[in-house]
Every structure is written in structure tokens, then in C-alpha cells.
Amino acid sequence: MLTITLAIFIPFLAALFVPSIYKWKPDKIGWFILIIPLVLFISLVRFIPRVAGGETISHTFDWIPSANIYFTTYLDGLSLIFGLLITGVGSLVILYSIYYLTARESLSHFYVYLLMFMGAMLGVVFSDNMMVLYVFWELTSISSFLLIAFWYHRKQSRYGAQKSMLITVSGGVAMLAGFIMLYAMTGSFSIRENIAMIGEFTNHALFVPAMILVLLGAFTKSAQFPFHIWLPDAMEAPTPVSAYLHSATMVKAGIYLVARFTGIFGGDAVWFYTVSIVGIFTLFWGSFNAVRQTDLKALLAYSTISQLGLVMSLFGLGSAALHEGYSDQSVLYAQATFAALFHLINHSTFKGALFMVVGIVDLNAGTRDVRRLGGLMALMPVTFTIALIGSFSMAGLPPFNGFLSKEMFFEAMLTVRHLEFFSIGSWGILFPILAWVGSIFTFVYSMIIVFQTFFGAHQPERLDREAHEAPMGMLIAPSILGLLVVAVFFFPNVVGDYLLRPAMSAIYPSLPNIAGAMKSIKIWHGPNLALWMTVGVVVIGFLLYASLKYWRSMYKVGPFRWGLDSVYNGALSMMERSSTVLTNRYMTGYLRHYLIYIFGIFLILTAGTLVLVGGVPFDFSNDSSITVNEYILVFGMMVAGVLMIFVSSRVTAILLNGVLGYSIALFFVIFRAPDLALTQIVIETVTTALFLLCFYFLPEVKKERVKRPAKIVNLLIAISVGTLVTVIALAVQGSNMFDSISIYFENAYELTGGKNIVNTILGDFRAFDTMLEVVVLFIAGIGVYTLVKLKSRKEGRDVED
Amino acid sequence: METLITILAGVLVTVAVYLLLSRSIIRIILGSAVLSHAVHLLLMVMGGLKKGSVPLLGEVSDRYTDALPQALILTAIVISFAVTAFLLVLAYRTYQETGSDDLREMRGFTDE
Amino acid sequence: MKINDVILRTITKLVVFIILTFGVELFLAGHNDPGGGFIGGLVLSSALVLLFLVYDIETVQKGIPVDFKKVAAVGVLFAVGTGLGAVAFGAEFLTQTFEVFHLPVFGDTELATVLLFEVGVALTVVGTVVTIILSISEDV
Known part of the structure; x- marks a missing residue:
């Protein structure tokens, strides 16, 4: 039956229309919203006789079948009770909120969050697949966060919202780990299948850990000791929300979970x-x-x-x-x-x-x-x-x-x-x-x-x-x-x-x-x-x-005054402090430091691997011949490259970069890559023009004013990275571990009708890459444009505010 | 030939890394440009050099040069152009705002 | 910054058209010979850049009243849109197809949907390159 699946999605769909209805009739919006839970409630009530007669109703469609995740909704006696509570109390709460909230509040936000919560909560109780249940579970935490922080200008509201979010979401993550452990045992994410199969696994090493993790999720959500501390602070939410989420429905999700998993654990x-x-x-x-x-x-x-x-x-x-x-x-x-x-x-x-x-x-x-x-x-x-x-x-x-x-x-x-x-x-x-x-x-x-x-x-x-x-x-x-x-x-x-x-x-x-x-x-x-x-x-x-x-x-008296709240606050501020200290220690804000981390890790990992696997097979026998002018070209490029380190004039630097670029274009010609050669020549021209344009405004490249030890460190890193790259590249050429996948592309004409293999790869075989590349290029263009135009609006107001 | 080009790429990588590690933003941009040159050469080498004809099926030949690295490089050339352009404008705008092209000075340190 | 160079201007008028023709030729050749969307687009944009260098921006924009940002955006839409077009025909995203048609003047002509995709690529390249160069030089 599709009805139950629809019941989950109707609140979400309705939420989409809330802003436009709000624009149309801002003071009557609540009455429109009221229809949704009411209709859902009535349609669920109509299921009561069938469910009481022992029938269960389920509906499945594929979501991520490759990961065993199916969107299965399941209606039985337990989920029906919760569904009725969610929609029934939901209707009453919305009716109440029409009078409780004045038109001055941002009603459209309120009702969007509320509908989002309703859909998510229905999703929790009607899902049979644990992964789907988890998604909806966290969605209820998020909508609860948004609703608690509804009056976000109050400090207490923000504090309460953050607290509930931190506690319930960490519980939810623990629960997810529990679900994955269950999957590791039984190979199924379906709750019903798990109930049927779990008998064989009660002595499994993961059985008790999975149980504890699932319980963590339930206890945090249902505000059980010692995780109950978030609920009193959640009372900063508007009263209809407290009545709905923090007493009638969301906090009962943990109870639902315990009831549902009783069959398993x-x-x-x-x-x-x-x-x-x-x-x-x-x-x-x-x-x-x-x-x-x-x-x-x-x-x-x-x-x-x-x-x-x-x-x-x-x-x-x-x-x-x-x-x-x-x-x-x-x-x-x-x-x-x-x-x-x-x-x-x-x-x-x-x-x-x-x-x-x-x-x-x-x-x-x-x-x-x-x-x-x-x-x-x-x-x-x-x-x-x-x-x-x-x-x-x-x-x-x-x-x-x-x-x-x-x-x-x-x-x-x-x-x-x-x-x-x-x-x-x-x-x-x-x-x-x-x-x-x-x-x-x-x-x-x-x-x-x-x-x-x-x-x-x-x-x-x-x-x-x-x-x-x-x-x-x-x-x-x-x-x-x-x-x-x-x-x-x-x-x-x-x-x-x-x-x-x-x-x-x-x-x-x-x-x-x-x-x-x-x-x-x-x-x-x-x-x-x-x-x-x-x-x-x-x-x-x-x-x-x-x-x-x-x-x-x-x-x-002593022990009663120092509650768990101070433990929570203390732990939170301690974590904030220590992570600030830790992060500031390595996030120095210097590009050089970050690059040193990157290159250092690259060096250690790859060089370490090379040493561990023992020896690097070099094989030069397959090399093709070299002509004299190629020697000259290579030599010229090397000199140009090394010279770039020492130049102090901008124009020289651009010219040297141009030498490198055009030489590479020449190599592309030699290496039978006409497309590349053409592209490289044009790009090099445009880039050089761009460099000249920008350098016109930039200061002279000054002699580096870095101290000698730092320079030596830089040089050492540079040389070792260069050497390592060379060694790895040579090693790759020396060994032939995999078959070439390029033969496939030689059928290009039959497959795509094109004779230029490079372009068939770009436009056909790997068109997705090219499409994304085009997007990247576009983003860069927009980035440049906004960077340049941004300053006209810089004056006036402070961004920090 | 392959070995020679690989060594050339290695030299270029060394130069690029050295430039990247410096404090002047212009040198960093040049470094990234040189690094992309080096990588293009390396990719080219991986497909084998001068072993077969141009990868155009119109040219009748029993062996074509590996087209896959060429496609990769073509993409990389355009992307590196975009990145270079963006970095250049970034440098130019920061210079306008802060009056410095030195990463250390930009963070509020005067010269040592 | 006004350059008053008659020889340069005269030659440019000629050369730009040669470059533009070359660009279009490269673009169309891409299916079977060296060329394609990227190169075609780049050559076209280099012609435009040359125009901007020789004449001042206002003059060129009077002659070519195009917002190049929009050109780039249209290009991206084209590239993504051809992919979606394939979906509309029940194929997977970005599937390309081709067919040989017999046209009265051109004889047996091969038409491929990849051409539309390449048009998108070329437009994006032209739009982006010109936008980048223009926004920097306008900023002086």
C-alpha cells in the first residue's frame, strides 16, 4: 500500500508550499497547515480495523539497492499507535498554535519546521529499513534543533538548541554504529528480517555492543538518565513545540526504538x-x-x-x-x-x-x-x-x-x-x-x-x-x-x-x-x-x-546542587578550549607550513612504501631514441626552470614560464599529440597575456628575504619531492602491472562515429569529466569576475556584523 | 627518451615545490604553473612516447599513440589555466587591499 | 590607454577574421581531426582578446554587444542540457549518439549529438576567457 509511504512525504511536500501560502494569507496560514495532520490522522484511523484484525501493511521501493537499502514502510500495531499520536497530537498542537503565536512571529518558518518534523517522525515509525529509519531519526533531531532555536535572538534558546542537538545527534550516531553492527551480523538492514534471524546470533561478539549502541540512541532521544539534561533546556521552544516534540512525540522515538528492537534484543x-x-x-x-x-x-x-x-x-x-x-x-x-x-x-x-x-x-x-x-x-x-x-x-x-x-x-x-x-x-x-x-x-x-x-x-x-x-x-x-x-x-x-x-x-x-x-x-x-x-x-x-x-x-545541599548540567558545560568548554589550542598549534595560517605537511606526508608515505616493498624495478630497455634537438629542448627547459628560482624581474619570470610552456607545446608535437600542441600554444599565449596584465599592477618580485636555514629546509624538501616523483615515475614505467585500457578507445569510430580518439574520449566516453571541467572553468570565470567587482561594495558595512 | 623526460619532470617539480614554499605570492603562482607543466609531461610519459602514430583513426596505422593521457592532459591544461587565472586575480586583489604580496606581511607581521 | 597605430589596426581587422575562421574550422574538424570544442573556443577567444587589445573596450563592445558572462552560462547549460536530453530519450546521462544522413548538397553527412555538447564547451571557453580578461582590464 502506497498510502503509508505517501503519509511520510506529504508533510515534506506541504512544507514546500508553506512560504507561498504564507505570502498569500499570512494570518490564516495555520488553518491551511491544520488540514495536513488532520487528513493523515483520519486516513490512519481507517487502518485501525484492519490492523486490529491482525493485518500488517508494507510497501517497498528501491532506494540504494546496491547497499541493501530499500525504502520499506511497514504498518503494524506499534507503528499505528505512534502514527496516530503524531498526527492526532499534531493536529491539536497546530490548532493551538494558531492562537498561541501572533502574526508577528515568522510563522512560515515555524510551520515549515513543524511539517518537516512531522514527516520525519512518521518516517521513523513507519520505516522498516534501519538506514532509512536513521535518516529520519536525525531529521527529527535537526527539526527539533530548529524549533528550539525558534526565538534565536535569546541566548538561552540557542544554548538549549545546541545542547539538544549535541546530545541527541551523538546518540543517533552511536545508534547508526549499532545498526551497522547488526548488518555485519545478519546481512540485512530490515528490522523484520533481523527479528527473524537474530536467534542464531545471540552469542555473536557484536551482539552486546550493537545492543548498547542502539540503546544509547534511544536513551539520548528519550531523555533518560544521564542524558536527560537536554530536555529542560529544550523548554525554551515555543509551548506548542514543547507539547508536541518534547512531550508527546519526539522524545517517545527512543521508546519506540526500544519497543521495536525488543524483538531483536x-x-x-x-x-x-x-x-x-x-x-x-x-x-x-x-x-x-x-x-x-x-x-x-x-x-x-x-x-x-x-x-x-x-x-x-x-x-x-x-x-x-x-x-x-x-x-x-x-x-x-x-x-x-x-x-x-x-x-x-x-x-x-x-x-x-x-x-x-x-x-x-x-x-x-x-x-x-x-x-x-x-x-x-x-x-x-x-x-x-x-x-x-x-x-x-x-x-x-x-x-x-x-x-x-x-x-x-x-x-x-x-x-x-x-x-x-x-x-x-x-x-x-x-x-x-x-x-x-x-x-x-x-x-x-x-x-x-x-x-x-x-x-x-x-x-x-x-x-x-x-x-x-x-x-x-x-x-x-x-x-x-x-x-x-x-x-x-x-x-x-x-x-x-x-x-x-x-x-x-x-x-x-x-x-x-x-x-x-x-x-x-x-x-x-x-x-x-x-x-x-x-x-x-x-x-x-x-x-x-x-x-x-x-x-x-x-x-x-551539596550533591543536589551540582548537577549533570555543570558536567556537560564543563566538558563542552574544556573540549572547545583544548581543540582551539590543538588546532592553533598546526593551523598556523601559513601556506608554507601547510605545504610542508602535505609534502612531508607524501614523502613519508610513498618513500616508506617504496622501502617496505623493497627495491624499485627500473627498466630502460623500452625507451625510444632521442635526437639531438630533443636534447637541446630538454636542456633549455631545465635551465629555464632552474633560472626561475633566481630571477628578480617579473618580466623575466613570465618569459621563462613562457619558454617552458612553448617548449612543452613542441614536445607535444614530437610526441604525436596535435590537439595538445594546439591547445597548449593558445593557452600559453592567453596565460602570458594574463600574467602581463596582472603583473602590471603587482610589485616587482623582490629578492627573497627569508633566512638561510628556512631556505635550506625549502631546498631539501623541494629536492626530495622532485627525486621521489622521478623515482616513482621511473618505477611505474619499469613495471607493467596492469593491462592498458587504451585499446578500447581504438574502436572509437565504430562506437561514436568520431575518428579523433582524444576528442571522442572527451566528448563521448568520458563526457561527464568534460562537463564537470566546463563547470569548473565557468566557476573560475565567475570567481574572477566577482573578485574584481567585489570591492565596489566594500565600503560601508562591516561583514562581521 | 622516457627516462630523460621523467628526469626533466623531476627537475621541474623540484623548482615548482621550491617556488611554492616561498613567501611571495607571485612566486607561488609561478610555482603552481610550473608544477602543472611538470605533471603534464609526466602524464605524457606514462602513455609511452613516440610509439605509434597520431591518435587519429583517419591516419591508417597499425598502432596509435595512447590517447588516454592526451585526453587527461587536455582537461588538465584548461583547468590549470582556470586556476592560474583565479590565483592571479586573487593576488592582484589582495595586493590592492593589503599593499603587500608577502604572505607573512599579509598576516600583519612587519618584516623581521 | 589608447593606442593609435594605423598599421596594427588595419592588420588586426584582417587577422581577426582569419583567426575566427580558423577557430570555427578547428571546432568543426574536431570530430575526425585535431580540433574540437576547447581549441576552437580558445582560438575564438584569442581573436576577441586581440580585438580588445588593439581597440579599446568600449569600441569593441559597441560592435559586439554581448555579455560574455552570459555566453559562458549558456555554454554550461548546453553541455549539461545535452546530457539531460539523453535522459529524456531514455538513455543514460550524457549518452551521445550519431547517425549518417544523406543531405542534398553535402552528400553523406554524419551528424552527431556530440556536436551540441562541443558547442557548449566552446561557448563556455569563449565566455570564461573573455570574462576573465575583461574584468581585469576594466578594473584599471
């Missing part, structure tokens, strides 16, 4: 431990740090980190299901993956809504600082309601969807206690404990969002603007998400049956029955341990929130 102990431990620790660390934030957006950033950790750890646990085929135990672990997918969707709904709420508060109250906000409930009732729904869902309270997935999360964590393989022993108990502690902090910061923003005393004197409710249009998108939060709570199995179960069979292709074995999601499952954990979270969380001002000062 899952079942291995290293994968299980790395993913689940990194995830659970990120959950704890993110929620712990979110509590200390005073900027609402930074708080949401840390909360996103923590929630991503939660999903990640569930996928880690779920991978244990692949350890030993289908059994009751593997169903138990697969339940974790089921919970992960469910929470993934829930998180996108409530976190998207919360980001939009924060954007509204920021826009209509003038600040996002919780210390200055308060009492907005009466002024912004709709916004408050949405914030309440979102926060309580995030905290895991009923009747919101976060409650359901949080319960499933606790249950999954509790099953780790029963884990019998991977030699986990009694350490398994740490998982539920960390999960529980993290959830308490989650509860605390969720309360901060609601109570410190909307309750308490209103402080109009500390706000930049008079707070008021947002316009209707701006509230539509967050309201839809808020409604979804509630709706999913009451009808969880609609999501479960139509989206989650097909995705389960996509993640566990080797366990076909697993999707059916999943327990359906129950709103009330009786008082079990998970429920008591939730009750504990609420009680302790509430106590902690009430006593917040007493223990908040603990964040100022």
Missing part, C-alpha cells in the same frame, strides 16, 4: 537490566528534581523525563517475556509491555493538555513562575478544569486514565519479585520501592501545578499582565485532550482492544498468542497490593506537599 539479560534500571532510576530522578522547579515548564520537563523513565522501565521488564518462549510467566511479564503502551498513550493526552495549560497561563498571566502565580481559579475556570484533570491523571488518581496505567505499572513492578532468571535475587524488591518513591514525588509536583497556580492568594501586582481566560479557540485543543483523559478511564478496553493488542503482537512477533492473553483493563480490580500502594502515595504525597516549605531547602 529482548530476552537478553543485558537488555533487561539496562533498560529497566535506567528507566526506573530516570523515573525517580526526574520526579525528585521536578519538585524543586519553580518554572512550570521546567517542572513539566522533569515530569516528562520521569514519565518516560516509567514507560522505559516497563518495556525493560516486558522484554523478559522473550527469555523462554510462551508460558504463563512470560504472559505475566508481557503485561508490563501492555501497561507501557497504555501509559504511553495516556501520557500523551494528559501531558499535552498540561503543556497547553501552562502555555495559556504564561500567555495570559505573563509568567510561568509558581511563586508569582496563584488564585487563578476564578479568573481562568476552563483552564483550571483542564489543569486539574491533567494533573490528577498524572498523579494517578481516579477517575482519570493515569490511574489505570499507574495501577498496571505497580502491578508489573511487583511481578519482578517473582522473577527467577537473570539472577536477580533479592535485589528485585528495589524496583517496586523506587517506583513507589518516584510516584510520591510525582504526586507532589502534580499538586504543585494545580494548587500553587490556581489556589491561594491572587497576586496581581506580581504579574506582568492582568490575568484573564484564554480565547475559545485556544481552549479547544486542551479540552479535547482533557476529555480523552476522562473517556479513556471509562472505556479503557476500546483502546486496549483496538490499539494495544495489535501493538503487542508487533512487539512480540515470536509469541503470536500473547496479545490475546493480556488481561483486559479493569477500572476496579479489588483491594490488592497495587491499590494499597496508590493509597500510600496519596497519603504520604499529601503530607509531603503540605510540609514542602520545610524540606525544600534540602535541594540546596
Whole structure:
């Protein structure tokens, strides 16, 4: 089916038209853009019944078949969930951004970047070929960079953009290396083929390195500890972008990668431990740090980190299901993956809504600082309601969807206690404990969002603007998400049956029955341990929130203050400093030094090779005879050449150069090359004219004022290069290692209809070279022209500015 | 003949490299011109000299001189012309702007 | 800088036409004999340069009102365009072909697409060489 392939390219194509639409209707551009994700969303929704029926849809066209790279799109349950998230949240975000961004912003840039991101993200989730996936993966990093730096006049924006770029792209490169290792093992770039074949390679030496490298890509993208530091700084982006890229979609690409590659690496102990431990620790660390934030957006950033950790750890646990085929135990672990997918969707709904709420508060109250906000409930009732729904869902309270997935999360964590393989022993108990502690902090910061923003005393004197409710249009998108939060709570199995179960069979292709074995999601499952954990979270969380001002000062204590950010900043500036020092050491700016490097390396490499292979075969027997006048010519050229070193007059130098040129033309005649002789004569004439013209303006060639030692070094280098060239040339003539390819050209007349072999080579056999040569000549001409004309505009403004 | 021309090319390379290493921009341009001359000669030698007739199929002969190096050289001649022209204008413009043809002085050093 | 040399000017008028004819001859001969786009182009441009040397630039440009930068650009377009033309006929980029036609006056004549390519090459060479020389000398 071509539809999926088209879905990837439609946003890119649409991006091409954005500038012209912007010129036509600058204030209505958002509505035009909105059509694209909406249409894509609807067409993807139409796939749901087929995919739920167990069908998968794939389409292939050749991209670089010689390198085994095919553009294969693949739609199954897993990619469908992500595709729906990307297009669905994308539509809402664009609707929201129409009201969020004023017409004064450069909207055309914004929407081009956003569409580029959407296409790239769809490319990531629909590609089956790892190389194609990688290309789109980096494209999402680039569009994220552009969007974070949207307000590029702010220093913090540029810093955040650079940070996210450096971290995610280096992770991406690591992932690429992992993909290539996989290719080296299995000989295929297709993910599905890899899943099918990987069983034979689990003991391969590259298996674990490939896994770690792929995980690096996933962890950097999904902001897992210790790579999470880029996400809070990415909040400098406009709020719609934060809601879309940095909470609902792009940061979930890492999660997608882990889910997709579970089929390849899952079942291995290293994968299980790395993913689940990194995830659970990120959950704890993110929620712990979110509590200390005073900027609402930074708080949401840390909360996103923590929630991503939660999903990640569930996928880690779920991978244990692949350890030993289908059994009751593997169903138990697969339940974790089921919970992960469910929470993934829930998180996108409530976190998207919360980001939009924060954007509204920021826009209509003038600040996002919780210390200055308060009492907005009466002024912004709709916004408050949405914030309440979102926060309580995030905290895991009923009747919101976060409650359901949080319960499933606790249950999954509790099953780790029963884990019998991977030699986990009694350490398994740490998982539920960390999960529980993290959830308490989650509860605390969720309360901060609601109570410190909307309750308490209103402080109009500390706000930049008079707070008021947002316009209707701006509230539509967050309201839809808020409604979804509630709706999913009451009808969880609609999501479960139509989206989650097909995705389960996509993640566990080797366990076909697993999707059916999943327990359906129950709103009330009786008082079990998970429920008591939730009750504990609420009680302790509430106590902690009430006593917040007493223990908040603990964040100022040593180890918590010196975060990973200072490590990153320190490392970056140290790298900058040391590379400056290193580069300045050899990049001196002197042509002479660079030439010495070039000639030196040339000398060492070639002379070294000659010595290593031992001996140079000279063979003079094949030489043709020499006549007297040829001797005279050679002698004349040698003298002219050597004299050039010593002349002090420009005209003499040009004349000597002319002597060389015309003598070579003569040689071309002797050597049966009439075309060359003609060309050389004309070129030499034009060149000499050019030299004369330029030298008219240039100063006399002065005697060199270089010190004697430098001169001796120059002379030594020159003589050794000259000697080496001679020796190599003689050696080449002495040995005949390859057959001549010139015989082929003697069929020129039959092949091209031309009798001048040289010209048939130029115009026919190697026409591509000639075409490029013509282009080079043209570029040189343009270069000369601009160099000469450039100075008329030199006056006035400084280029540096 | 081949050996002699090769040695001539070697001498020209030596001269060219020496000129390239100097500080005066004019000498550098001359150096690059001489270097291309040397390379053309070398290419010519590689195809063998005076072993066969002119590579025109109109001339009936049982053996033609190797045409491939000739095609290469023809391209190289034109390119080296373009490069020389560009360098010359570059030198001329820098001289106009900085009043110097010395690479060291251009970087802001007065003579030692 | 005005040169007032009657003999030079008179001879130039004659010589330029000889050179131009020679250039065209070389260009057309290229298929079977020494010559071709490069040499033809170079000879043509040397004729033009000679004109510029003998007469001043304004006079020549009045006689030949051509922007040589555009000539070069058209040349590059020609060279690349013939390549694309081959693609349009389903062949690979830059494939050349030839055919022998029977024309009323010329008899059996061989026409090759490479001629178009060589026209591009020659135009580029003329345009570039003249542009280079002109921009330097105009700069005085």
C-alpha cells in the first residue's frame, strides 16, 4: 500500500508550499497547515480495523539497492499507535498554535519546521529499513534543533538548541554504529528480517555492543538518565513545540526504538537490566528534581523525563517475556509491555493538555513562575478544569486514565519479585520501592501545578499582565485532550482492544498468542497490593506537599546542587578550549607550513612504501631514441626552470614560464599529440597575456628575504619531492602491472562515429569529466569576475556584523 | 627518451615545490604553473612516447599513440589555466587591499 | 590607454577574421581531426582578446554587444542540457549518439549529438576567457 509511504512525504511536500501560502494569507496560514495532520490522522484511523484484525501493511521501493537499502514502510500495531499520536497530537498542537503565536512571529518558518518534523517522525515509525529509519531519526533531531532555536535572538534558546542537538545527534550516531553492527551480523538492514534471524546470533561478539549502541540512541532521544539534561533546556521552544516534540512525540522515538528492537534484543539479560534500571532510576530522578522547579515548564520537563523513565522501565521488564518462549510467566511479564503502551498513550493526552495549560497561563498571566502565580481559579475556570484533570491523571488518581496505567505499572513492578532468571535475587524488591518513591514525588509536583497556580492568594501586582481566560479557540485543543483523559478511564478496553493488542503482537512477533492473553483493563480490580500502594502515595504525597516549605531547602545541599548540567558545560568548554589550542598549534595560517605537511606526508608515505616493498624495478630497455634537438629542448627547459628560482624581474619570470610552456607545446608535437600542441600554444599565449596584465599592477618580485636555514629546509624538501616523483615515475614505467585500457578507445569510430580518439574520449566516453571541467572553468570565470567587482561594495558595512 | 623526460619532470617539480614554499605570492603562482607543466609531461610519459602514430583513426596505422593521457592532459591544461587565472586575480586583489604580496606581511607581521 | 597605430589596426581587422575562421574550422574538424570544442573556443577567444587589445573596450563592445558572462552560462547549460536530453530519450546521462544522413548538397553527412555538447564547451571557453580578461582590464 502506497498510502503509508505517501503519509511520510506529504508533510515534506506541504512544507514546500508553506512560504507561498504564507505570502498569500499570512494570518490564516495555520488553518491551511491544520488540514495536513488532520487528513493523515483520519486516513490512519481507517487502518485501525484492519490492523486490529491482525493485518500488517508494507510497501517497498528501491532506494540504494546496491547497499541493501530499500525504502520499506511497514504498518503494524506499534507503528499505528505512534502514527496516530503524531498526527492526532499534531493536529491539536497546530490548532493551538494558531492562537498561541501572533502574526508577528515568522510563522512560515515555524510551520515549515513543524511539517518537516512531522514527516520525519512518521518516517521513523513507519520505516522498516534501519538506514532509512536513521535518516529520519536525525531529521527529527535537526527539526527539533530548529524549533528550539525558534526565538534565536535569546541566548538561552540557542544554548538549549545546541545542547539538544549535541546530545541527541551523538546518540543517533552511536545508534547508526549499532545498526551497522547488526548488518555485519545478519546481512540485512530490515528490522523484520533481523527479528527473524537474530536467534542464531545471540552469542555473536557484536551482539552486546550493537545492543548498547542502539540503546544509547534511544536513551539520548528519550531523555533518560544521564542524558536527560537536554530536555529542560529544550523548554525554551515555543509551548506548542514543547507539547508536541518534547512531550508527546519526539522524545517517545527512543521508546519506540526500544519497543521495536525488543524483538531483536529482548530476552537478553543485558537488555533487561539496562533498560529497566535506567528507566526506573530516570523515573525517580526526574520526579525528585521536578519538585524543586519553580518554572512550570521546567517542572513539566522533569515530569516528562520521569514519565518516560516509567514507560522505559516497563518495556525493560516486558522484554523478559522473550527469555523462554510462551508460558504463563512470560504472559505475566508481557503485561508490563501492555501497561507501557497504555501509559504511553495516556501520557500523551494528559501531558499535552498540561503543556497547553501552562502555555495559556504564561500567555495570559505573563509568567510561568509558581511563586508569582496563584488564585487563578476564578479568573481562568476552563483552564483550571483542564489543569486539574491533567494533573490528577498524572498523579494517578481516579477517575482519570493515569490511574489505570499507574495501577498496571505497580502491578508489573511487583511481578519482578517473582522473577527467577537473570539472577536477580533479592535485589528485585528495589524496583517496586523506587517506583513507589518516584510516584510520591510525582504526586507532589502534580499538586504543585494545580494548587500553587490556581489556589491561594491572587497576586496581581506580581504579574506582568492582568490575568484573564484564554480565547475559545485556544481552549479547544486542551479540552479535547482533557476529555480523552476522562473517556479513556471509562472505556479503557476500546483502546486496549483496538490499539494495544495489535501493538503487542508487533512487539512480540515470536509469541503470536500473547496479545490475546493480556488481561483486559479493569477500572476496579479489588483491594490488592497495587491499590494499597496508590493509597500510600496519596497519603504520604499529601503530607509531603503540605510540609514542602520545610524540606525544600534540602535541594540546596551539596550533591543536589551540582548537577549533570555543570558536567556537560564543563566538558563542552574544556573540549572547545583544548581543540582551539590543538588546532592553533598546526593551523598556523601559513601556506608554507601547510605545504610542508602535505609534502612531508607524501614523502613519508610513498618513500616508506617504496622501502617496505623493497627495491624499485627500473627498466630502460623500452625507451625510444632521442635526437639531438630533443636534447637541446630538454636542456633549455631545465635551465629555464632552474633560472626561475633566481630571477628578480617579473618580466623575466613570465618569459621563462613562457619558454617552458612553448617548449612543452613542441614536445607535444614530437610526441604525436596535435590537439595538445594546439591547445597548449593558445593557452600559453592567453596565460602570458594574463600574467602581463596582472603583473602590471603587482610589485616587482623582490629578492627573497627569508633566512638561510628556512631556505635550506625549502631546498631539501623541494629536492626530495622532485627525486621521489622521478623515482616513482621511473618505477611505474619499469613495471607493467596492469593491462592498458587504451585499446578500447581504438574502436572509437565504430562506437561514436568520431575518428579523433582524444576528442571522442572527451566528448563521448568520458563526457561527464568534460562537463564537470566546463563547470569548473565557468566557476573560475565567475570567481574572477566577482573578485574584481567585489570591492565596489566594500565600503560601508562591516561583514562581521 | 622516457627516462630523460621523467628526469626533466623531476627537475621541474623540484623548482615548482621550491617556488611554492616561498613567501611571495607571485612566486607561488609561478610555482603552481610550473608544477602543472611538470605533471603534464609526466602524464605524457606514462602513455609511452613516440610509439605509434597520431591518435587519429583517419591516419591508417597499425598502432596509435595512447590517447588516454592526451585526453587527461587536455582537461588538465584548461583547468590549470582556470586556476592560474583565479590565483592571479586573487593576488592582484589582495595586493590592492593589503599593499603587500608577502604572505607573512599579509598576516600583519612587519618584516623581521 | 589608447593606442593609435594605423598599421596594427588595419592588420588586426584582417587577422581577426582569419583567426575566427580558423577557430570555427578547428571546432568543426574536431570530430575526425585535431580540433574540437576547447581549441576552437580558445582560438575564438584569442581573436576577441586581440580585438580588445588593439581597440579599446568600449569600441569593441559597441560592435559586439554581448555579455560574455552570459555566453559562458549558456555554454554550461548546453553541455549539461545535452546530457539531460539523453535522459529524456531514455538513455543514460550524457549518452551521445550519431547517425549518417544523406543531405542534398553535402552528400553523406554524419551528424552527431556530440556536436551540441562541443558547442557548449566552446561557448563556455569563449565566455570564461573573455570574462576573465575583461574584468581585469576594466578594473584599471
